[in-house]
Amino acid sequence: MSLYRTEAKKRLQRLETEIAEPTQELLALSVPPLVPTDLSLEAERFELSIVIPTYKEAKNLRALYDRIFKTLRLYDFEVIFVDDNSPDGTAELAREIGEAYGNVRVLKRNGKSGLSSAVLDGMGLARSDLVVVMDADLQHPPEDLFDMVEKALEGYDIVVASRYMPGGSIANWSALRRCVSRGGIMLAHALLPETRAVRDPVSGFFLFRKRAIDGIRINASGFKILVEILAKGNYRSIAEVPFRFRSRMNGDSKFNAKVIMDYVIFIMKLRLGLL
Numbered sequence: 001m002s003l004y005r006t007e008a009k010k011r012l013q014r015l016e017t018e019i020a021e022p023t024q025e026l027l028a029l030s031v032p033p034l035v036p037t038d039l040s041l042e043a044e045r046f047e048l049s050i051v052i053p054t055y056k057e058a059k060n061l062r063a064l065y066d067r068i069f070k071t072l073r074l075y076d077f078e079v080i081f082v083d084d085n086s087p088d089g090t091a092e093l094a095r096e097i098g099e100a101y102g103n104v105r106v107l108k109r110n111g112k113s114g115l116s117s118a119v120l121d122g123m124g125l126a127r128s129d130l131v132v133v134m135d136a137d138l139q140h141p142p143e144d145l146f147d148m149v150e151k152a153l154e155g156y157d158i159v160v161a162s163r164y165m166p167g168g169s170i171a172n173w174s175a176l177r178r179c180v181s182r183g184g185i186m187l188a189h190a191l192l193p194e195t196r197a198v199r200d201p202v203s204g205f206f207l208f209r210k211r212a213i214d215g216i217r218i219n220a221s222g223f224k225i226l227v228e229i230l231a232k233g234n235y236r237s238i239a240e241v242p243f244r245f246r247s248r249m250n251g252d253s254k255f256n257a258k259v260i261m262d263y264v265i266f267i268m269k270l271r272l273g274l275l
């Protein structure tokens, strides 16, 4: 790992120098060097698999992939979109992006079967030992993936992007929504001691090593996959990195009163060992 990191850093430095002082050869290139030409669809393994559930995210998808690609251009990564037959053509657009880049797979499910089961299906397809889960709506800034991957390469089993630590924040949430979020975390901390290791156990933006979930059953009808991994997983170390939760630019959020009730029931069931 450390050898790989040293090599990756060297590559980054080289790339930055080349961008800062373009050589004649680089200037003569007609194709921008950021488009990968050697990504093999047949590759058996990637260094990182990014699982992204989508429902009606067509307006966000191109910017999302571009920003992920720019951030992780030094890594061999794959993106797995799990779409629930969005009426706005999200899955079709994801396939188009896949054809252009070669490291994207799309699982299109028949109906809207829910966020957790979408994430679980995506995790099942992941070909890397390191798996990231993130949203498609750009509320999880793709640029933060760099720090998360760096932490994982230091050896952490789970890396949580946290809104509730110095450097983290939430844009444009009402006081009520903030209270609900804080209350949800307090409930998890109170009833599930394993979640106390992180300040934001309900974050939807996290990375884990597959071995952390070996032998545990994550519920497809569950609510917050990270909470379940923290409560039941086999991990040795956790890191948190700060992130600034952005406001949604396009599309709708799934947040409503039922979501709050479902969350409370979920935490209770986990506590009682019913999940």
Ligand SMILES: Nc1nc2c(ncn2[C@@H]2O[C@H](COP(=O)(O)OP(=O)(O)O)[C@@H](O)[C@H]2O)c(=O)[nH]1
Pocket (backbone or CB within 6 Å): 052, 053, 054, 055, 056, 057, 082, 083, 084, 112, 113, 114, 115, 118, 134, 135, 136, 137, 139, 252, 253, 254, 255
């Ligand atoms: N496949 C799938 N994705 C979903 C579903 N509901 C939400 N998503 C996606 O899950 C992510 C988070 O959803 P969002 O509504 O933004 O949640 P919020 O940020 O907590 O309000 C986004 O990428 C959505 O497109 C669903 O039923 N199925």
Ligand SMILES: [Mg+2]
Pocket (backbone or CB within 6 Å): 135, 137, 139, 248, 253
């Ligand atoms: Mg969102």
